[in-house]
Amino acid sequence: MFTGLTTGTQRVAMAQAVLAPVAAFVGAGFAGFDSGAAALYGVLVALLVSLVLVWRERESIKHPEWDQHRLFKQFIRTGLERLLVLVGLMFIGLGVLKLMPLPMLLGLLFAQLAWLAAATSRK
Numbered sequence: 181m182f183t184g185l186t187t188g189t190q191r192v193a194m195a196q197a198v199l200a201p202v203a204a205f206v207g208a209g210f211a212g213f214d215s216g217a218a219a220l221y222g223v224l225v226a227l228l229v230s231l232v233l234v235w236r237e238r239e240s241i242k243h244p245e246w247d248q249h250r251l252f253k254q255f256i257r258t259g260l261e262r263l264l265v266l267v268g269l270m271f272i273g274l275g276v277l278k279l280m281p282l283p284m285l286l287g288l289l290f291a292q293l294a295w296l297a298a299a300t301s302r303k
Contacts, residue, residue, distance in 0.1 A: 188298045189234050195294035196227040203287045211283065218279040222287025225269045226294075229262050236261070 186194075200223040208216025236258040240251060273279045 187234075187237060189230065189237050191301070192294045192298045193227060193230045193234050195297060196223060196230055196291045199223055199291055199294060200227065203290055207283050207287065215280055215283040218273070218281075218283035219287035219290070221273050221277070221279055222284040222289075223291040225266065225273065225284075226288050226291030228269065229266050230294075232262050232265055233258060 200220055203223045204216045204220035206216075207219030236254060240246065240254055246254070270284075273284055274281060
């Protein structure tokens with residue numbers, strides 16, 4: 181199933197997975213356990229949103245027969261799915277789990293910087 185070839189989206193997801201414990205330790209080191217947990221949750225939200233994109237990307241790669249109209253529909257659908265996952269998980273983090281908002285958002289922002297790293301990499 182996995183051929184060893186990775187796309188930019190897969191590299192971003194891998195980078196975000198590596199950043200998750202880093203964000204937790206940094207948050208916990210600077211502001212305590214609650215902040216570390218909130219930062220970890222923010223990174224994991226970004227990771228799950230990226231994994232939705234990886235999932236749909238792999239699905240599209242498996243179907244080379246799809247035309248541009250089908251791929252455009254898939255693109256729109258994936259964007260909506262990612263938005264719903266993001267909003268739903270942020271609602272759970274803030275409303276249900278009562279996590280601290282600033283560390284959670286900083287963790288999310290920190291994880292999104294992986295997109296910049298992937299965009300500037302030469303690979």
